[in-house]
Amino acid sequence: MAGSEVHDDAEKQRGRDPTPGARSKGTSSTRDPLKSLERRVSRMEVKLSEDVAVMEDLGANFTQIQGDVQSVAARVMSLEVGNEGLRDELMVLIKDTISTAMNDAIEVMKEVVAAEVTSLKEEVAELKSEVTLVKRVMANGPAIAQPASNMEIPRPKSFQGSRNARELENFLWSLEQYFGASGIRDECLFPIMVVTPAGVPPVVPGSTGTGHKTGVTPPV
Structure with missing residues (x-):
């Protein structure tokens, strides 16, 4: 019991919360665009x-x-x-001193203002990027990852090198079904065309000879 209390005290001194789940909660809040935006606005106000x-x-x-x-x-x-001569000399000296002091003060003010303006411009640029990110998240919503299927998918039989158009069509159809069940079905990335003899239009599995999409037909 005493060892646990000593560990908790050490964690608190390091600035960390020893309670379970505190680390993950802090990480999630750091990644929240709204929280980041609020922190940046607070820094700009300061x-x-x-x-x-x-x-x-x-x-x-x-x-x-x-x-x-x-x-x-x-x-x-x-x-x-x-003492008119001394008075005139003192007035000239005073004017020169005042002019030098005022010029130095103005230069310091210019440097301070320029540095602050540059810093504020950087903060505004970061705020714009944060606002854009927040708008994008609010418009699209959180991305939902598609869980991988744990179902065992039977692999298609290997192609035996037959020159028969029907056998080739059946083999390509089995490949299409396998990729579709695996979740990687994309006709734009995997165009499946059956090479037929000369003079015969190509046949796409699941389509008619005219190119109109129909239901997927199992192999014969």
Whole structure:
């Protein structure tokens, strides 16, 4: 009992659920297109909220810089009249510093916005593919695999090399029945034609001489 509890605790610490069936349930939910679509939408919402927060921080920084500049400019302008030269030099220095800081901030903002736009474009492309997959699944429904038949199917007798048209037709008919019972009947992939003497139209098992489909006739 104690060993089982220790094993369960170890599995929980690794981030796995020790209960039976939890692994298969998680796998199936991961493959669900709707679940994947919801996760991608949630990630996009988180990214958008983060982008909004970054832009708000940049706006607050610009506002603070503007307030600091106005305060420094007011102090410079309050200098005595005799210090006009120093005042002018300080104003030029302040303008250059502000211009450099603003340009750097704008470049940083451009890089951040460009990176986020690229990331959002990738997410949108993935979302489009997920939506297409969901639409396809909803339109076609889940694929149903045909179970293989466990019934023992008798194999046709080997062809003895007879030149008789009737014997050849019977042999091809037995092949058609065998493939049909095996679930691989496809007249487009397995066209069965009987070679007949010259001047006689070919005979297709299960059809008339005019080429119209009839019921399958057993060999004579």
